[in-house]
Amino acid sequence: MKPRQVAVTAGFLLLALYDRNPLLLNTGHVLVPALLLLSAFLPLQGSFGWEAALTKGLPQPGVAWGLLPFLVMGFFAYFLNAVIKDFHGYFVEGSAAFYALRSYGTDLGYALSFLLPKEVLVFLSRYVYVVEASAPFLLLLPLWELRLLGTLLLMSLRLGFFLLDIGNFPWVMLAFLALFLPSPFLDGAGRAWRRLWRLGRVRIHYDGGCGFCARVSQALGVPMKRWVLFLLLLPPLVLGGFVASVWLRLYDTQAKPPYRVGQALAPMPRSLAAFLCRGLGPNEPLCLRGYFRERLKGPLEGDPLAPCQGLKGRPLWACAEVQGLRLYGSPPRPPGR
Structure with missing residues (x-):
């Protein structure tokens, strides 16, 4: 795999593709072929490149004078x-x-x-x-x-x-x-990743003369190392999943944005959601209706106003409205754009 040849080929192919309908292009589309063609002057076989990952023993690049056009372009842009x-x-x-x-x-x-x-x-x-x-x-x-x-x-x-x-x-x-x-920053990032990988090392003690223990320890070492790394990466993964779920919820319906904001706040406590909806000003009722419509699901049992206990003001009105519409079999539809 030759990165420079691939970059030049991809650049010309993109130019041919974009010429089919230039009215659909934006600035990002225009920049991609230019950057690919200019990258032919860069040492793409560097330590973070595909060629370096697939081919061992490649010399590390020194000063990349091919970066000068990119630097001039970035400065003036x-x-x-x-x-x-x-x-x-x-x-x-x-x-x-x-x-x-x-x-x-x-x-x-x-x-x-x-x-x-x-x-x-x-x-x-x-x-x-x-x-x-x-x-x-x-x-x-x-x-x-x-x-x-x-x-x-x-x-x-x-x-x-x-x-x-x-x-x-x-x-x-x-x-x-x-x-x-x-490059010092990239080298430091590589060292940090290697230190993180070493944190996953697991030391298992067993009797020296026990061949079965040695085989079991060898078999358990890799899975346990992966579990340690997984636990280290779990908090950022959970945070990223929550942000992604909120983002997808905002795109999940054709309702107005304040209503979708309320739907995205459904996992939050009522007091925190009410505080955030209050920041929408005149759109606060729409946000609260989206919040309670997403939060109050399932069959109605007992007092329909039981989920609204402890609320007051606009949150109480929104909760009662949603429960009233659910009680009469007419769930509130997301308002159109």
């Missing part, structure tokens, strides 16, 4: 983007993030435009402007710590762009920015 931005909207007024989430946001981004306080949205607008205006200069400095800081700051912007409905552009830019991660 981000810095000039900051220059042409509306300074008043991004920095003085700080309303750019709010209008971006309202106009181009995904379902989750649109919902966050209701949930996030105004101060947070203003901070995010100014953060985008400051990072795009200053981080490109950090990429030019000789200290790898500062280059790493600039790269991570720019990556944080692209992670936030996943809240906008702009296609594959965030993925493409994250792959592009990964080229600027300094």
Whole structure:
């Protein structure tokens, strides 16, 4: 497998494919072939490449002068983007993030435009402007710590762009920015992974003359090591699963975003869900109805208002409305867009 030849071939194939219907392309599509063709000048056989994983004994690359076109492209792309931005909207007024989430946001981004306080949205607008205006200069400095800081700051912007409905552009830019991660950082990441792998080592004591014990210990060593690693990785896996379930819930129905926000809050306690729905302002009743409709399922037994005990105000009204509609066999439908 020759990474450079594959990159050039894939770049020309993508150009031919995109020429079929250029009206469907966005900035991410345009950048992919250009990055693939330019990557032919990079040492793609490096320690994190496929060729290095499949072929042992390859020499490690030194200074990659082929990275210079990417560096020039990244600097001017981000810095000039900051220059042409509306300074008043991004920095003085700080309303750019709010209008971006309202106009181009995904379902989750649109919902966050209701949930996030105004101060947070203003901070995010100014953060985008400051990072795009200053981080490109950090990429030019000789200290790898500062280059790493600039790269991570720019990556944080692209992670936030996943809240906008702009296609594959965030993925493409994250792959592009990964080229600027300094080699000391990648070497440190490799050492950290090896230390984590060593944490999974299991020491089993048995009688030296017991051949059966030796075979059993050898058979149990690998599964136990995997279990230790699994337990170490379990907390981030659970957190990631919860975030993914909330995300999927927001896409699970054609209801309005506030109603979907309430459905996504169903695993949370009533007091916490009511507090979060209160942040939606005039859309609080819609959020509460989605919360109780998702939480109160199954056949009705006994007092239908029993699940509403201890509530007051708008949460009580929303709970009673949902239970009343369920009682009369008419479950509330998600409101249309």
